[in-house]
Amino acid sequence: MTSSEISDYSSIRLMRMAGFSFLGLAIIFVVLEIIVVFFGELSYLSIITSLLLSLSVVILVLSLRKVALQTPSIRRNVIIASSWLIGYIFLTIISETFFVFLILQVAAFVIGLISMLVRIISFTQLNNTFKRLSKIGYNLDSQIFLLYGWFAVLSTVALIVSVYTLNLTVIIAVVITTVVGEISLLFAVGYKLIQNSNAIKDIFEGVQKRFLDDRPELEDHENIVVEAVNLEKLFPVISGFFESIFSIERIKNTGRATAKYFSSIFSKERTKTIKELTREYFGKVFEEREKLFVHAVDDVSFRIHKRETFGLVGESGCGKSTTGLLLLYLLESTGGKIFFKGLDSSELSVRELKEVRRYIQIIFQNPYESLSPRFSILDIIAEPLRLLNIETDEAKIEEKVKEELESVGLIPAEDFIDRFPHELSGGQRQRVGVARAFILDPEFIVADEPVSMLDVSIRVGVLKIMRQLTLDRGTAFLFITHDLALARVMCDRIAVMYLGRIVEQGPTEELIQKPIHPYAKALIAGVPKPDPDAKRTEELPIIGEVPSGIDVPAGCRFNPRCPFAIDKCKIYDPKLEEVEENHLVACLRYKEINDM
């Protein structure tokens, strides 16, 4: 029996103990209530109750200490909950002590009320802890704790109030309800704990395993590696903020609006109410606050499956790279959620994020700047292994690096291992970048314009290697590019982005042969063709450049450049609709346009 197994069983035992102590508490509670009712000794007895309750919680916390408390967020929560609980005990003791003295009874009553509030806070915190625990695999019912906390508080209040009414029937009714309720809830907590004490086993199988294995609730879509749901990223524009307050243009506008406002208020033929007028003239002043953000990514959802390459295509400034950085957890999203293997990134602690990042890698755009000039190729590729302590044996590291170098086509690997990046050509450098990304066998790779710095003749080689490795190792791959022709070579599915939104998404060949959205059509028409007879310049349908993300056009974002835009497009913002299977388009007029 290994040490981890021993701790496993001891934890389960502790968890069971916690459950039984809650059951025991319920029985003690019955006895205590009986004593209270028959002998009228309220003080000291509730002190014992609260102490016993705390003891049960302490045992429960101890049972969690091996794994759950290693996670900072949970540890923080437990500490908060425990400190509130200590406060509750302290306050209860004071209030019960004061109760003895007639002069201090009012103070005791107030302190008792405060202690109840503290009790509810501590139970809310416990509830939070249990919510987080259920996120990392503890199958615990957190609601029962909250229910118990609230019920205990309410019943105590009812008890005190009923005592002060001096009506015996009321008192008896309240006491009976309290006793029955508290006991049943305590039993429920205890029973839950015992029942789920086996759930703790999952935790000992390691944080890593959780990400690798398909968890039971993910069975129906086990192939999804990464899922983005309504992803949003707004960058605040600092200069815009001050401009909006101090700019001369703005002062002028405000002045003009004020003048018009007062003249229309005092004019004789006024048709609108003052409220309407205020909104009309000063509305714009407040509207500008909306524009103080760059809408880099706005309501973007997609899924990337295992062994699949997903392409994000769009002009520069459309938010492709920001999406990539969000998926890498390098930027924090301002809205929406990212699920990696079913795990919500916003729920993960820093430590867990570090664990997850091992399975998410990036290939950078510029191979001339993304490799440290002072590291040899061996060090560059071995860096992830060494940083994460995956391999400590140098000989094994070298062997692994050599294998990886050969798989990216740098053969013979011995020749490259001691070289420095400046001795390699651009294509070779990018291959080193690919090797570095693949050495940890990641689940998901983001490649941000990986070949845009390379020559056309070198590109194909690097693309082929990335494609091959992705297929061989079953990696999910996000390929960010502005070149649809490259996306066609690499990707299984493509999403076309425009100003932070996905405007069209579908299987590669379908999207390229039969694009539906006018922007996708323009992008495809704009792709240069290596054929002197193909006249792309003559048939370019759209004009201008991408507008700034700060001042996003109202309605459909593409309407100022769209040749098919009508008034409807300036008002309604189209949502992604499924046109064919897996083919989504966000356009109000796609049917009319494609019938034309």
Next chain:
Amino acid sequence: MALLEVKNLKTYFHTRAGSVKAVDNVSFKLGKGEVLGLAGESGCGKTTTCLSIMQMIDFPGEIMEGQIIYENAFEVITENPSKSFRDRIFNRNVENKKRTKNLLEFSEAEMRSIRGNHISMVFQGAMNALNPVHRVGNQIQEVLNIHEPELEKDEAWDKVIDILETVGIDSVRARDYPHQLSGGMKQRALIAMALVNNPDIVIADEPVTALDVIVQAQVLKATKELQRKFDLSMIMITHDLSVIAEVCETLAIMYAGKLVEYGDLRTLFKEPFHPYTQALINAFPSIAGPKKDLYDIGGFPPDLRNPPSGCRFHPRCSKAMPICSKKEPSNTPIKNGYVACWLYEEEEKRK
């Protein structure tokens, strides 16, 4: 009659590890109103060739040999050419020689009046080529101030506005700073700067590489229109064959400092002779038509300090023969051009 003729140009860079033969025996012609596309991988000497034409090669680079014959060269010859520092370094003996139209024999002062005036250049990287602390209009006006000092300030400004409108930038934007313009506009402004003095030849070095596809198409369209309007001769340097396919009439493919194939664009695209050209065209991912498998050239460009013996492409060539590694192929004439490959030389001999 060719407007510009480059004959056996050799430009080397002398480094401690040996001379880098960046341009080695390159010859081509550029007619009036012709657009030549110079294509090849990075580091193959495209830019160096054009900088040699402009004579903007700096130490440790040196133009070793060759002739650059510019038809209108005599327009700028001054009576008493003064020897500048540059002339002294490169040992240009201006006075003692019988004057020819070879630009390599011109003094630095004479070259200054040719650069930007007769032969101008659109530089690579629109994002960085403009000075961020000067207004775009003023930067364009600077070219006029240098080459036409007699021009009044207002007239010069009018000319700047004119040329900006020609390339498709609103005249209001002339007072903007570069950071206020978008990428496509910056590139247009650079083109305007190159065109403001009505040059005969414009050399465009990767003019659309940093731009997005749609903007790229717009800029290329504008370039094409301007070229037709002014009847310009252009040299378009790019690694992107599709850009060349769109704008150019003649195609020159460079590999490792050598011109491997030169000829009419349409002919070469339909029927490329040199294996490198074939590979380059096949390596290009296409958006039109059915999905085809891409051809990988394989290998990496050679180190030009010690280029491979014989034909420089032979280590990567799929059709390499024993002779390729031994002897350098000479230029075999093909339709409207030539190709440097043993495959065709053999055929020539057989005939």
